[in-house]
Amino acid sequence: MLLSIAVVSVALPLVGSPTRASAATLAFSTVQLPDYGGEPSITSDNNGLLYVSTPSGVPNPKVTNATEPGTYRSFDKGASWGQIESPDPSSGDTCLATDQANALYWCNLAGSQGSLPLQADVWKSNIAANAACTTTAGTPPGTPNSCNWVHGNPAALGTTNPTPTPCTVPGQASYPTSCNFFGVDRQWTAASNIVAPHPIPAGYTGPQVVLMYHDFYGPSQIWVNISNDGGQTFGAPIEVLANSATVTGAVVAEGFTLCNTVPAGVQIVKxxxxxxxxxxxxxxxxDVASNANGCNISMDQSFHTAWVAYSDDNGTTWTPQMVYDSGVGxxxxxxxxxxxxxxRGNPYMAFNTPSPAENPAVCGAESNLGTVQSDASCMFNTYVVWCQCGGNTVSFDDGAGLIGGAAATAYQVNATPASCPTDNTRPVECGTNIYATVAAGDPGQVDVSYLHTDEIVPTGALGVGKFxxxxxxxxxxxxxxxxxPARCHWNLYGAKSLTLTSPPATASWTxxxxxxxxxxxxxxxxxGIACAQAVGPIxxxxxxxxxxxxxxxxPTTGCAHISYADDNAGSPYGDPTNPSPHGGHLVVANEIPDPTTGICMTLTTDVTGIPEAPWAALFVPAAVVGALSWVRGRRRRTAALALN
Structure with missing residues (x-):
């Protein structure tokens, strides 16, 4: 078990924040994990047991100078972490989810199952919360192991199909969960019990598990594979917009979606x-016009529309809904x-983008004038949009956006100063925010995080609005x-609001x-994969x-936990004048609970459904959320693609 290395940061309202005062109290400690790895996923089960995964960075004991995915567990609210077995030593992306029985689901891209390139897999462990689950792996992947990982097979193929298909190789009885011939990228997963009066799928034994992703070789559409037997078998790929319950809505959504998407996540209402x-x-x-800069692979477009689609019939039909349009550029x-x-099952999205008042053409021109950018309107801010979806419609915030039901105005998390001079009078809020995350408790109560540098990153050299x-x-x-600017320094920021039931102009943040x-x-x-590589002059x-x-x-404390990578250590990434105490490690930032109540946020709703696990009843009504945090998008593919 890793000894805790903690640094406490006390929350103070940032100078210049117009509505920050008295929004909430907020403080964090930070704890490093044993290894380094990028884009770490994090989830909590109903008992507050935490898990983190990363697709790479953990030394592979069997291959010199090679790394493999890492999976970690904390029994003590993130104060210390120990490694457990990852079900597959090969990975391009990982994600995590839990269900009401506190089983752990681990999804993977480009793993060891089958031969079809760029496929996604879902693995399940019913004993991940037990001390018996350690780092002892099975050989080959999928054979008995200390965590009892079980692979989700495509139902159409099973595990004994004697006829090889594009998903298999001769003599190999392993098949990727997705089995999608258009290829898979940036997968997410979610799991939940399904109980009446919701329609019960035929043959349902539960829980329902959904694997969501976009295709890589095709037109970048959104797909799902669904399991109704707890992740043992998954159905055929379902293209979401091709199975829309509303033709008009699908046509509108397709006009924005065709050619380029970045999946943000999947959730099931408990x-x-x-x-x-x-x-x-x-x-x-x-949008269609922006796609001229390059479909899918380059990402050289301004991704300015956010979407959800929802299904009330177990994935048979879907209703698309625009969430927000930040504007072209x-x-x-x-x-x-x-x-x-x-x-309460209400959806939220968090993202970073310039303010609606920003003119991307002006910001691009200013970035090329010969001086470091100082125009505060060109900042990338952090925003949240959400839907109070208790009725029969899905409408985000005021619902008065470009398309009916989309928000016209988003909640801005950070303050925007009037100006950003480059001298010592520059306000601390000036700069650029990226890597937004969000987790929610009761309706309108959210925790958010983002990375911030005090430099305004120049834009416009590529597509309008891109860094x-x-x-x-x-x-x-x-x-x-x-x-x-000179090399930027990036810090992790946290934010909290308990007032998003108020309009965006009056909601308060800490x-x-x-x-x-x-x-x-x-x-x-x-x-994405079009980023410059660390070769030659770079x-x-x-x-x-x-x-x-x-x-x-x-869900037992209402406290937020944020997973991030810290590489400010040594050469070539570190700043020798200001290294991080956690440099070269995965890190989890743990919100510090109120010393009197022992909680950070009140969670009032019991959504455990049918109790399935020891201890679950002890945490009612706090056994609420399961994995509330599902974020974010497009990821590194394997070297086999020769694209990285």
Missing amino acids: PNLPHAGRIYVSWISV HDMSTPFASFTLDD DPLGCDKNDEPAPPPTY NVQITSAPMHYGDICNL PRDPRHLLDFNQETID
Whole structure:
């Protein structure tokens, strides 16, 4: 068990924040995990047991200079962490989820199952919460192991199909869960019991498990595979918009979605709630005109529209709904948006994008004028949009956006100063925010996090509204443009609001810098696999953090837990003048509960459904959320694609 290494950050309202005072109290401690890895996922079970996974970075004991995915567990609210077995030693992406029985689901991209490239898998452990689940792995993957990982097979193939298909190789009885011939990228998963009066699927033994992703070789559509037997077998791929319950809605959504999407997450509304059993999938996308800059692979577009689609009939039909349109040139792919539900099943999205008043053409021109960007309107801010979906419609905030039901105005998490001079009078809020995360408790009560640098990253060299490549790492340029700032220092910030039932103009926030020293030094690329590589004149990989952070809420305390990567250590990534105490490690930031009550946020709804696990009854009504934090999007593929 790793000894805890903690740094406490006390929340103070940031100077200049117009509505921050008295929003909530907020403080965090930070604890490093044994290894380093990018884009760590995090989830909590009903008992507050926490899990983290990363797709790479953990030393592979069997292969010199090779790494493998890592999975970690904390029994003590994130104060210490120990490694457990990952079900597959090969990975391109991972994600985590839990169900009402506290089983752990681990999803994976480009793993060891089958031969079809770029497929996704779901694995399940019923004993991940037991001390018997350790790092002892099975050989080959899927054979008996200390965590009892069981692979989800595609039902159409089973595990004994004697005829090889594109999903298999001769003599190999293993099949990828997704089995989608269009390829898979950035998968997410969710699990929940399904109880009446929601329609019970034929042959249901439960829980229902949903694997969601977008295709990679096709037109970047959103797909799901669904299991109704607790993740043992999954149905055939279902293309969401091709199975829309509303033709008009599907046509409109397809006009924005075709060619480029970034999946944000999947959630299932828990039993005993309005719309129990409803499946939500979420993504961000572009528009037809912007696709001329390159479909799917380049990401050289401003992803300015956010979407959900929901199904009330176990994935048979879907209703798409725009969440928010930030405007052409207002990119929210930094590179992922975050998606979650609160304890009443209401959906939330968090993202980073410039303010509606920003003119992307002006900001691009200013970025090329020969001076470092100082226009405060060109900042990337952090926003939240949500839906109080208790009725029969899904309408976000005021519902008065570009398309009916979309929000016209988002909740801005950070303050925007009037100006950002480059001298010592520059307000602390000036700069750029990325990697937004969100987790929610009761309706309108949210925890948010984001990475912040005090530099305004230059834009416009590529597509309108996109970050300039290496625009935050002037030191990497052989002949650096004068418009680029020096290497940027990035810190993790947390924010909390208990007042999102109020309109965006009057909701209040408390913001705090969590990290005591920068957790990253240099550029952060938002172009996915099109990012520059650490070769030749570029000494540092601008995608070393990979693509997102993640956040969850412990349902027993209402406290937020944020997983992130910290690479501010040594050469070539570290700042020798200001290294991080956690440099070179995965880190979890744990919200500190109120010393009197022992909680951070009140969770009032019991959504456990049918009790299935020891201890569950002890935490009613706190056994609420399961995995509340499901965020973020597009990820690194395997080297086999020769695209990284």
